[in-house]
Amino acid sequence: MIVFADPIVDWATIGKVIAAALVSSIGVSLAYSLAVLGATRWAEMRNARRGPEATGFALLGLFGVAVCAAAIVGGIIVMSSK
Amino acid sequence: MNSDIVFVIVVVTALAFDFTNGFHDTANVVATSISTRAMPPRIAVGFAALLNFAGAFISLKVAATVGSGIVESAAITPTIVFAGLIGAIGWNLITWYFGLPSSSSHALIGGLVGSVVAAAGADQVIWSGLLGKVIVPALIAPVLAFLAAAIGILIVYRVVGALRPGPVTGGFKLGQVASGGLLALAHGTNDAQKTMGVITLALIAHGDIAANDFHVPRWVVVAAASAIALGTYTGGWRIIKTMGSRIIKMDSAQGFSAQGAGAAVILAASHYGYPLSTTHVIAGGVMGAGAAKRLSAVRWGVAGNIAVAWVLTLPAAALMGAITWGVTRIFGTGAVGPLVVSIALLLTIIAVFARRLQRGSVLTAEAS
Numbered sequence: 001m002i003v004f005a006d007p008i009v010d011w012a013t014i015g016k017v018i019a020a021a022l023v024s025s026i027g028v029s030l031a032y033s034l035a036v037l038g039a040t041r042w043a044e045m046r047n048a049r050r051g052p053e054a055t056g057f058a059l060l061g062l063f064g065v066a067v068c069a070a071a072i073v074g075g076i077i078v079m080s081s082k
Numbered sequence: 083m084n085s086d087i088v089f090v091i092v093v094v095t096a097l098a099f100d101f102t103n104g105f106h107d108t109a110n111v112v113a114t115s116i117s118t119r120a121m122p123p124r125i126a127v128g129f130a131a132l133l134n135f136a137g138a139f140i141s142l143k144v145a146a147t148v149g150s151g152i153v154e155s156a157a158i159t160p161t162i163v164f165a166g167l168i169g170a171i172g173w174n175l176i177t178w179y180f181g182l183p184s185s186s187s188h189a190l191i192g193g194l195v196g197s198v199v200a201a202a203g204a205d206q207v208i209w210s211g212l213l214g215k216v217i218v219p220a221l222i223a224p225v226l227a228f229l230a231a232a233i234g235i236l237i238v239y240r241v242v243g244a245l246r247p248g249p250v251t252g253g254f255k256l257g258q259v260a261s262g263g264l265l266a267l268a269h270g271t272n273d274a275q276k277t278m279g280v281i282t283l284a285l286i287a288h289g290d291i292a293a294n295d296f297h298v299p300r301w302v303v304v305a306a307a308s309a310i311a312l313g314t315y316t317g318g319w320r321i322i323k324t325m326g327s328r329i330i331k332m333d334s335a336q337g338f339s340a341q342g343a344g345a346a347v348i349l350a351a352s353h354y355g356y357p358l359s360t361t362h363v364i365a366g367g368v369m370g371a372g373a374a375k376r377l378s379a380v381r382w383g384v385a386g387n388i389a390v391a392w393v394l395t396l397p398a399a400a401l402m403g404a405i406t407w408g409v410t411r412i413f414g415t416g417a418v419g420p421l422v423v424s425i426a427l428l429l430t431i432i433a434v435f436a437r438r439l440q441r442g443s444v445l446t447a448e449a450s
Contacts, residue, residue, distance in 0.1 A: 020346070024350070025230035039253060076267075080140050
């Protein structure tokens with residue numbers, strides 16, 4: 001079928017779109033979930049006066065937020081570039 | 083002189099189309115944030131309008147596809163572009179009146195193809211571009227958004243499922259400010275560029291830009307960005323009134339995943355120059371986030387309607403574009419034809435709105 005011939009449909013580029021969309025969307029969902037997990041557990045551990053665990057979860061939360069911010073800013077920079 | 087008049091009519095019509103695109107799509111962009119109470123309606127709408135405007139400046143690759151990848155720009159005249167736009171607006175009006183689903187993006191491309199076929203022949207359409215850049219991505223994108231949102235929400239539930247619901251809901255409401263903003267940015271990027279492409283095509287036809295030197299002038303970017311943002315902001319009142327009846331209920335984590343998936347698909351496609359139906363992509367994301375939790379939570383009828391829209395919109399808008407071209411030709415090759423058609427369309431729109439308002443269902447009959 002001609003639809004599947006490269007000159008008509010650029011499957012390589014469509015593959016890049018699929019990969020970029022899946023990786024960024026699922027990656028950000030995971031990273032933000034870790035951020036929510038970290039923040040929630042941090043508050044619980046802090047209230048329970050469990051300092052080391054609270055610090056660990058705070059770092060996890062910050063890591064999640066940092067990954068999300070990097071993905072969003074990086075994505076916009078890539079899109080804006082010619 | 084005639085050419086100048088037609089060119090001005092084309093630009094005004096294209097910007098009006100852009101405005102209605104923003105007006106119609108406000109619902110898709112902000113509905114999720116509003117339904118989960120992540121943002122108050124008025125703030126959500128203003129925020130979306132602002133990011134629609136910003137989004138239009140991010141990339142010009144979709145504009146290049148619309149302006150030079152679907153029809154042979156050397157064969158275009160301002161009247162052909164005009165007929166294509168009227169075909170798209172006409173089809174949107176018919177589907178709106180009868181409550182049928184439609185895609186403004188597909189209507190625009192269909193109208194343009196139809197008017198080109200009628201005016202210059204089928205060999206002036208870049209069929210490989212239409213298939214490879216529009217039809218195939220149109221089929222893939224909503225499915226991709228569905229999958230991305232479904233996988234995303236499953237991961238979210240896996241990670242935060244054991245936590246107390248209160249902080250999780252609060253956390254994802256905050257996340258929705260970012261994901262909703264990204265979705266509005268993506269919408270502005272993809273949809274405003276379609277209008278930019280059409281206006282640039284008219285500039286080529288008018289002789290202001292060489293066919294082999296496609297570029298979008300800055301004033302076109304600013305005008306298209308302003309029109310879509312203004313449409314989004316103006317469309318907000320409708321959301322506030324119809325929120326209770328039209329929006330699918332979902333939790334804030336689902337909203338976050340749906341918006342994130344929709345934004346990711348639209349932004350990735352925009353980067354590679356694919357003009358998508360943003361409505362279909364967002365609907366795919368919402369259904370994916372809903373289906374992952376409970377299959378019965380999804381309005382599968384909406385999915386069926388979208389499938390109908392896929393099949394119908396391109397050929398129907400093409401037919402409307404071809405008919406419009408034929409009508410303008412009755413009045414010769416000058417500006418009289420487009421002027422008569424514009425006035426007739428304006429009167430039709432007024433009559434249709436009046437009739438709809440009399441029936442009292444204008445707010446709820448809008449196609450999803």
